Amino acid sequence: MRKTKKTLISDAVTNIDTRYIEEAAEYTAATPKRKYAFAGWIAAAACFCLLIAGVFLMRQGNGATPVTDDLNNPVRGEVAGTNTLPGEDDEQVNVYKIDGLGIDANYLEDMQTALYEHGWAYTECTLLDEYDFVLKGSADEITNDMNKDECTELAKAFLEDSGLNALIKANGISYKFVQTASEGLVVTCCYFLYDGENTGAYIRFIFEDYKCIGEIQAHIYNAECLDALELLTLDEALAHAYKVNADGILEEIDAENYNVKGAELVYVRGLPYYRFNGYGINTREVIDGYALAVDIYSSDFSDVLTKEHELFKIN
Amino acid sequence: MRDDSEIIKLFFERREEAIAELSTKYGTACVSLAKRILKNEPDAEECTNDAYLAVWNTIPPQKPQPLRAYLFRIVRNIAVSKYHANTAEKRNSYYDVALDELETCLSAYVTVEHEIEAAELTRQFDAFLATLDFESRVLFVRRYWYSDDISELADKFHTSKNNISVRLLRIRKKLKNYLEKEGYEL
Numbered sequence: 001m002r003k004t005k006k007t008l009i010s011d012a013v014t015n016i017d018t019r020y021i022e023e024a025a026e027y028t029a030a031t032p033k034r035k036y037a038f039a040g041w042i043a044a045a046a047c048f049c050l051l052i053a054g055v056f057l058m059r060q061g062n063g064a065t066p067v068t069d070d071l072n073n074p075v076r077g078e079v080a081g082t083n084t085l086p087g088e089d090d091e092q093v094n095v096y097k098i099d100g101l102g103i104d105a106n107y108l109e110d111m112q113t114a115l116y117e118h119g120w121a122y123t124e125c126t127l128l129d130e131y132d133f134v135l136k137g138s139a140d141e142i143t144n145d146m147n148k149d150e151c152t153e154l155a156k157a158f159l160e161d162s163g164l165n166a167l168i169k170a171n172g173i174s175y176k177f178v179q180t181a182s183e184g185l186v187v188t189c190c191y192f193l194y195d196g197e198n199t200g201a202y203i204r205f206i207f208e209d210y211k212c213i214g215e216i217q218a219h220i221y222n223a224e225c226l227d228a229l230e231l232l233t234l235d236e237a238l239a240h241a242y243k244v245n246a247d248g249i250l251e252e253i254d255a256e257n258y259n260v261k262g263a264e265l266v267y268v269r270g271l272p273y274y275r276f277n278g279y280g281i282n283t284r285e286v287i288d289g290y291a292l293a294v295d296i297y298s299s300d301f302s303d304v305l306t307k308e309h310e311l312f313k314i315n
Numbered sequence: 316m317r318d319d320s321e322i323i324k325l326f327f328e329r330r331e332e333a334i335a336e337l338s339t340k341y342g343t344a345c346v347s348l349a350k351r352i353l354k355n356e357p358d359a360e361e362c363t364n365d366a367y368l369a370v371w372n373t374i375p376p377q378k379p380q381p382l383r384a385y386l387f388r389i390v391r392n393i394a395v396s397k398y399h400a401n402t403a404e405k406r407n408s409y410y411d412v413a414l415d416e417l418e419t420c421l422s423a424y425v426t427v428e429h430e431i432e433a434a435e436l437t438r439q440f441d442a443f444l445a446t447l448d449f450e451s452r453v454l455f456v457r458r459y460w461y462s463d464d465i466s467e468l469a470d471k472f473h474t475s476k477n478n479i480s481v482r483l484l485r486i487r488k489k490l491k492n493y494l495e496k497e498g499y500e501l
Contacts, residue, residue: 009417010395012436013459014388020444021384024456025344027471236481297475 092228095294096270097304226301229294234263237274237291244288248313257281258289265293269308316340319382326374334367341383345390351462352394352410362397366390391460410462416483417459420491443493447486454479455486 156177238260242250258278266275272293279286290312296305317325317336325333345366349359366389379385398410444452450472457463457471469476 006414006418007399008433008436009420010399010414011433012440013417014391014395015433015437016444016456016460017441018381018384018388020441020452020456021387021460022381023449024453024461025383025387027453027457230478230481232481236484239477295475295478295481298478302475 091231093231093272093294094225095227095229095272095296095299095301095305096267097224097226097301097308226304227299229296229299231272232293232295234274234276234291237293239291241289241291244290250290250312253287253289255289255291257283258287260289268312271296271305271308271312319380323374323378323382326371327378334371337367337370337382337386338363341386345386348387348390348461349394351464352391352398358397359394362390362394365393369393387461412464413459413462416487417490420487420494439494439497439499443490446493447489451482451486454482458483 238255241253241255241258243253245251255278257280259281260276260278263274263276266273268290273290274293276289276291277287278289292309296302296309299305316339322333322336322340325336342363345363346356346359349362350356353359353362366386369389370386377385395410444455447455454468454472457468463471465476465479468479472479
């Protein structure tokens with residue numbers, strides 16, 4: 001006898017154990033819970049964060065990233081709060097409320113001085129907004145032919161000499177270094193921790209062929225950790241996908257109309273997104289795409305997070 | 316409102332107020348359950364009345380514990396039979412949508428004796444449910460046994476519809492993997 005699987009499933013599900021039926025009938029959800037005790041932390045996540053990114057971020061700042069063969073392999077980005085991608089069951093990532101602290105001119109001068117002391121031939125600073133700036137320079141001579149350990153040492157030394165270390169310690173923040181290497185790129189990432197937990201703030205040093213890349217983009221902000229949310233898988237997140245338009249803001253798209261070629265987990269305005277490249281299956285339009293990697297509407301702070309999402313902008 | 320043991324006692328005493336008590340206590344839930352499957356209020360009420368009659372005919376000798384699950388199962392059986400009897404008209408009920416979701420976990424056709432397969436699959440479902448955490452298990456049963464729709468589940472679990480969809484997707488993936496390990500063709 002041939003039966004459709006729908007009939008079979010119907011019959012099979014109907015007869016599941018009575019205790020499960022009773023259990024589900026009795027179920028009453030508790031009031032919404034906070035997923036981390038850490039999430040209640042409001043006070044001291046004031047963390048000065050200097051994000052030093054090289055090629056990827058600068059390309060992003062100059063427009064859509066071209067689709068290349070490299071994008072056939074997902075880029076596994078280091079993100080505070082998680083080291084894996086895509087999301088596995090029950091994996092959680094932190095979400096933040098981001099406030100600009102304002103750029104302190106003295107602080108920037110100190111930064112530039114520190115860069116000179118590390119052999120940067122020149123620096124040029126451009127303010128992007130109240131808490132973003134770009135530093136350009138060159139450090140080829142002294143950073144040439146470094147090995148991985150030396151890359152980390154340079155990052156550590158920069159952190160110490162720039163005065164950032166004192167600021168970080170004054171705010172009760174500690175940090176740890178994690179290094180990855182792939183195809184000529186060495187990424188030394190410094191994660192900031194508060195009470196042993198990732199705060200979401202980090203410094204990233206990128207070296208190409210063991211030479212420090214001479215362009216730096218930095219963000220200085222006050223990050224307040226609001227919640228820890230379940231990390232969606234890329235497929236799940238793509239149900240609500242966006243492309244970045246010419247003004248740097250998001251426009252919703254149907255991801256099924258695009259061939260998605262790469263994915264990297266990044267934070268924008270304190271929210272984790274899958275950043276991907278793609279091109280229109282019919283249109284061949286090349287896009288920079290983003291998909292929220294968490295369900296912000298399930299958070300107790302959904303109103304704040306929704307606002308951060310709406311304010312998404314790529315310079 | 317009487318507790319279940321008192322209602323069962325009324326059935327044993329063959330007192331007709333047993334059905335009135337049953338209806339007062341569980342009537343709304345029964346109609347709601349049947350309606351999710353049949354998508355039709357009059358049919359759902361008819362199913363529920365048929366279920367009361369079935370309970371009347373089976374208690375005694377049955378002395379179900381718990382009474383609620385026993386009644387709900389009867390309602391569901393009757394509603395599903397009715398659903399199969401007029402499937403063409405009743406497409407797109409919540410039950411149908413829920414079944415479509417689960418269908419992806421199994422092969423296209425089952426070519427062996429259906430009843431045996433269904434019984435075996437029930438055993439697998441029970442074993443699978445035992446591996447889930449409490450909330451996931453409740454979510455699965457509410458969705459695929461009670462045929463709750465996503466909005467109802469979001470309200471019940473105090474979360475968003477998107478969150479419920481994602482959690483169900485993950486449970487189905489786990490079920491698929493589980494059945495695959497147990498030798499079901501996928």
